[in-house]
Amino acid sequence: MSLIQPAELPVVTPAGAARPSTAGTWPEFDNPAAWIVAAILLIMPLIANGFFLIEIFGTTLILGIIALSLMFLAGYGGMVSLMQLTIAGFAGYMYAVFGVSGHPNISLGWPWWLATPMALALATLFGTLGGALAVRTEGIYTIMITLAIGAAFYYFTNQNWAIFNGHTGINNVATPHFWGVDWRSDIPFYYVVLAVAALCYFAVEYLARAPFGLALQGVRDNPRRIAALGFNVNAHRVAAYAFASFLAALAGILQVWNYRQISPGSVGVERGIDILIIAIVGGIKRPVGPFIGALIFVILRTFALDFLVKIGLDGNRFRLLIGLGFLAIVFWSSDGVIGLWESWRRRIRTGASGLRGKQSHG
Amino acid sequence: MDSVAQRLSVVGAGAALELRGVTRLFGALAALTDVTMTVRPGERRAVLGSNGAGKTTLFNCITGDFPPSSGTIRFFNEDITGFPPYERIRRGLRRTYQISALFPGLTVLDNVYLACRGVSRGRFSMLRPGQNDALMQSAEALVQAVHLTPVKQQRVAELAHGQQRQLEIALALAGAPRFILFDEPAAGLSPAERLELIDILTSLPAHIGYIIIEHDMDVALRVVESVTMMHNGRVFKEGLPHDIESDPEVQELYLGGGHE
Numbered sequence: 306m307s308l309i310q311p312a313e314l315p316v317v318t319p320a321g322a323a324r325p326s327t328a329g330t331w332p333e334f335d336n337p338a339a340w341i342v343a344a345i346l347l348i349m350p351l352i353a354n355g356f357f358l359i360e361i362f363g364t365t366l367i368l369g370i371i372a373l374s375l376m377f378l379a380g381y382g383g384m385v386s387l388m389q390l391t392i393a394g395f396a397g398y399m400y401a402v403f404g405v406s407g408h409p410n411i412s413l414g415w416p417w418w419l420a421t422p423m424a425l426a427l428a429t430l431f432g433t434l435g436g437a438l439a440v441r442t443e444g445i446y447t448i449m450i451t452l453a454i455g456a457a458f459y460y461f462t463n464q465n466w467a468i469f470n471g472h473t474g475i476n477n478v479a480t481p482h483f484w485g486v487d488w489r490s491d492i493p494f495y496y497v498v499l500a501v502a503a504l505c506y507f508a509v510e511y512l513a514r515a516p517f518g519l520a521l522q523g524v525r526d527n528p529r530r531i532a533a534l535g536f537n538v539n540a541h542r543v544a545a546y547a548f549a550s551f552l553a554a555l556a557g558i559l560q561v562w563n564y565r566q567i568s569p570g571s572v573g574v575e576r577g578i579d580i581l582i583i584a585i586v587g588g589i590k591r592p593v594g595p596f597i598g599a600l601i602f603v604i605l606r607t608f609a610l611d612f613l614v615k616i617g618l619d620g621n622r623f624r625l626l627i628g629l630g631f632l633a634i635v636f637w638s639s640d641g642v643i644g645l646w647e648s649w650r651r652r653i654r655t656g657a658s659g660l661r662g663k664q665s666h667g
Numbered sequence: 668m669d670s671v672a673q674r675l676s677v678v679g680a681g682a683a684l685e686l687r688g689v690t691r692l693f694g695a696l697a698a699l700t701d702v703t704m705t706v707r708p709g710e711r712r713a714v715l716g717s718n719g720a721g722k723t724t725l726f727n728c729i730t731g732d733f734p735p736s737s738g739t740i741r742f743f744n745e746d747i748t749g750f751p752p753y754e755r756i757r758r759g760l761r762r763t764y765q766i767s768a769l770f771p772g773l774t775v776l777d778n779v780y781l782a783c784r785g786v787s788r789g790r791f792s793m794l795r796p797g798q799n800d801a802l803m804q805s806a807e808a809l810v811q812a813v814h815l816t817p818v819k820q821q822r823v824a825e826l827a828h829g830q831q832r833q834l835e836i837a838l839a840l841a842g843a844p845r846f847i848l849f850d851e852p853a854a855g856l857s858p859a860e861r862l863e864l865i866d867i868l869t870s871l872p873a874h875i876g877y878i879i880i881e882h883d884m885d886v887a888l889r890v891v892e893s894v895t896m897m898h899n900g901r902v903f904k905e906g907l908p909h910d911i912e913s914d915p916e917v918q919e920l921y922l923g924g925g926h927e
Contacts, residue, residue, distance in 0.1 A: 425863055514795050515796075517793050523773065526769075526773065534785035534786070
């Protein structure tokens with residue numbers, strides 16, 4: 306039935322084809338909910354106190370960027386990398402080593418505007434090299450290699466005193482001060498984090514429809530066919546790692562500015578797995594997922610302890626709550642919270658039209 | 668073996684595709700044994716043979732999906748035996764797959780756009796194609812050529828089988844193909860769709876040669892000028908379509924006898 310279709314159907318002429326470009330380019334523009342979220346995020350300092358601003362929303366955005374880098378690799382490229390937090394931590398360490406800290410014997414004392422690009426470049430290189438190793442494998446072996454890189458880096462920072470200062474880590478890391486502003490004070494820092502997160506979010510969304518991102522999705526869907534269209538699959542995968550590493554490195558810099566210190570605890574293997582949980586809970590099909598996952602994770606991590614103590618349980622069991630939530634989401638939605646929300650909306654819609662049946666597309 | 672293609676290729680500047688002693692082993696099993704074949708530029712040829720004759724393996728060796736275990740493959744006089752698939756594609760070789768190998772998560776237009784992008788520069792471009800992007804326009808034209816314009820914004824996963832087969836062909840026509848390998852393009856098509864397929868194949872520009880694997884004789888013999896008959900991984904016979912059709916050995920093996 307396909308071949309002999311009448312050509313006068315709603316056929317758009319090639320010129321008119323690119324018409325829905327604004328909506329296609331930035332779907333947020335047509336979405337009132339997105340405008341509301343953006344407005345709330347912008348006026349957040351008016352409604353939230355310092356604790357909420359940084360400990361909840363700042364941390365959410367930083368973890369969200371790291372999880373976004375995983376979402377880019379896993380959602381578009383089909384590569385699950387467990388080393389994204391390690392790359393962020395590497396960037397943080399490099400910033401502390403090249404910049405100013407409380408350990409003059411280790412830190413080189415470069416100003417922040419030199420230490421930051423240096424750290425970003427080195428962490429991107431580190432992640433790209435790790436990716437070049439990982440792309441030689443598929444599926445579970447990619448996970449194992451990236452996990453091994455993460456674990457190796459954790460133990461290395463623990464045992465190396467010359468650069469990483471062993472298990473103590475590097476403390477009193479200097480943060481940017483310029484134009485008379487202390488950029489680590491709560492409100493300026495919140496806006497810095499928000500700006501970087503927004504930049505990363507829109508960059509990922511933009512890239513998804515650019516040739517590089519489209520081809521990456523082609524690699525995910527069918528690596529053999531994309532090679533048969535003239536693409537070098539491995540080169541594309543390594544390039545995806547490079548981009549994702551840069552995102553994670555940005556978050557790593559923000560992380561070290563936030564805590565003013567970095568230690569092996571910041572790059573532990575279980576922290577790396579947290580990033581995977583955040584991305585899966587939020588959903589890895591769209592860039593907003595990681596941020597939703599990060600918000601849920603941070604709220605649980607912050608308040609579950611008090612909540613559990615209040616109902617008479619051991620507060621250290623908050624991970625149990627996260628784990629149960631993780632299980633529930635994986636059981637009921639292959640696409641995290643976003644997927645749950647979408648199927649719920651669909652049910653409302655089909656329910657309204659009197660249909661009880663479930664839709665098969667998902 | 669006195670092959671039509673060999674006689675004709677002497678006339679032309681050189682062969683589009685030249686296989687010399689191509690053998691492909693899977694463990695101890697020889698899927699292809701000592702296949703030698705020459706196809707001149709612009710020639711259209713059918714490869715026939717029963718299941719397991721080595722037809723698809725032949726395609727996989729030519730495109731590099733599985734490199735041959737021994738032998739050489741030359742494409743327009745260039746030795747491509749050791750090339751990865753993407754290098755062969757960039758030189759003008761194309762193929763379609765027997766079972767549609769598309770990108771189900773992407774739209775029809777994006778599938779074709781990727782095919783156009785894969786054989787030109789800017790594969791890593793981080794800039795979205797604009798309204799006047801030349802490749803996007805040629806993708807639109809290709810979508811139009813295979814009558815998929817009404818569904819161009821739909822995800823491929825939502826397409827009907829016949830539409831997916833059409834899209835397979837569109838992907839193989841992207842860029843400037845010099846030689847195309849069609850692997851059972853008519854599989855699963857309705858009679859009307861088959862006619863449309865024949866129309867597409869016969870209206871390809873004359874300089875584009877192809878090899879087609881096709882079980883449907885009505886389709887195969889109407890769109891080719893020469894035939895290679897394969898059996899058990901070897902070239903069994905080569906000739907003109909009507910010679911092959913009336914060849915008693917071939918009839919016994921494939922056309923008439925059928926299921927042994």
